[in-house]
Amino acid sequence: MSPSEHKEAQARSEAEVPDQDAAADGGEARQPGDGETMSAGPQGELVRERDEYLRNWQRAQADYQNLRRRVQGDIDAAVHRSKKGFYAELLLVLDYLDMACASPCQNADAKGLLAGVEMTRGVLLQALEREGVKPIAANGAFDPALHEAVESVEALDKPAGSIVAVLRRGWTSTQGVLRPAQVKVAGAPAASNGTPAAGDGAA
Numbered sequence: 001m002s003p004s005e006h007k008e009a010q011a012r013s014e015a016e017v018p019d020q021d022a023a024a025d026g027g028e029a030r031q032p033g034d035g036e037t038m039s040a041g042p043q044g045e046l047v048r049e050r051d052e053y054l055r056n057w058q059r060a061q062a063d064y065q066n067l068r069r070r071v072q073g074d075i076d077a078a079v080h081r082s083k084k085g086f087y088a089e090l091l092l093v094l095d096y097l098d099m100a101c102a103s104p105c106q107n108a109d110a111k112g113l114l115a116g117v118e119m120t121r122g123v124l125l126q127a128l129e130r131e132g133v134k135p136i137a138a139n140g141a142f143d144p145a146l147h148e149a150v151e152s153v154e155a156l157d158k159p160a161g162s163i164v165a166v167l168r169r170g171w172t173s174t175q176g177v178l179r180p181a182q183v184k185v186a187g188a189p190a191a192s193n194g195t196p197a198a199g200d201g202a203a
Contacts, residue, residue, distance in 0.1 A: 076175070077175075080173070080175040080176075083131075083173070084173075084175075084178060087128070087131075087133055087171070087173065087178050088178065088179065090124065090128065091128075091133075091171055091178065091179060093124065094121065094124055094125070094128075095168065095169075097117055097120060097121040097124070098121070098169075100114070100117045101114065101117055101118055101121060128171075131173070132173050132174040133171055133172070133173050133178065134171065134172055134173075135169050135170070135171055136169065136170035136171060136172055136177075136180070136181045138163055138166040138169065138170065138181045138183055139163055140162065140163065141161055141162055141163070142161050142162065142163055142183065142185045145177070146170060146172075146177060146180055146181060147163065147170065147180055147181050147182075147183050147185075148170075148180040148181065148182050148183070149183060149184075149185045150167055150182045150183065150184060151184045151185070152184070152185050152186075152187040153184050153185070153186065153187060154186070154187055155186040155187075158186040159186065160186055160187060160188045161185065161186065162185070162186045163183045163184070163185060163186075164183070164184040164185060164186050165183065165184040166181060166182070166183050166184075167182040167183065167184065168181065168182040169181055170182070
């Protein structure tokens with residue numbers, strides 16, 4: 001090959017290099033994008049598995065919180081039931097102490113005994129208050145959720161349905177009513193139509 005022919009062949013080979021680069025660029029442009037590769041390839045499968053695990057974990061967390069609240073509610077109810085009987089016995093003791101404090105005292109010995117009973121009653125009241133046990137207000141209107149009507153009496157100075165007197169104090173705790181208050185309730189006044197009673201005005 002002559003030197004001139006060699007130069008021509010080298011020039012043709014150099015001219016073909018940009019075409020190959022352009023073909024290479026075109027091949028890269030035709031490759032699928034990142035999203036296509038992720039959705040169709042192994043990475044897309046990993047993303048789907050990750051999302052599924054996340055949903056399952058969130059569902060398990062919600063179920064656990066619901067179970068925790070339900071169990072705690074059952075525990076609180078069981079504790080309240082167990083304490084309710086104990087509180088009822090203490091309230092009965094308090095009733096006896098109230099009756100003892102209401103008894104009249106005539107001599108020094110009786111007054112000294114009364115002072116001791118009052119101190120015992122005060123300590124018991126403080127212990128009950130620390131446990132959230134409080135007396136029910138027994139004034140105003142009758143509330144069937146808090147009061148137990150033992151007797152209905154006529155009271156001209158009170159409206160019908162109001163509490164007239166308390167026979168036994170009621171008590172509540174943080175969980176509800178321990179013992180309703182036994183009360184007398186004012187009834188509706190008897191209707192007066194001017195009709196004389198039997199035997200009145202008889203000749």
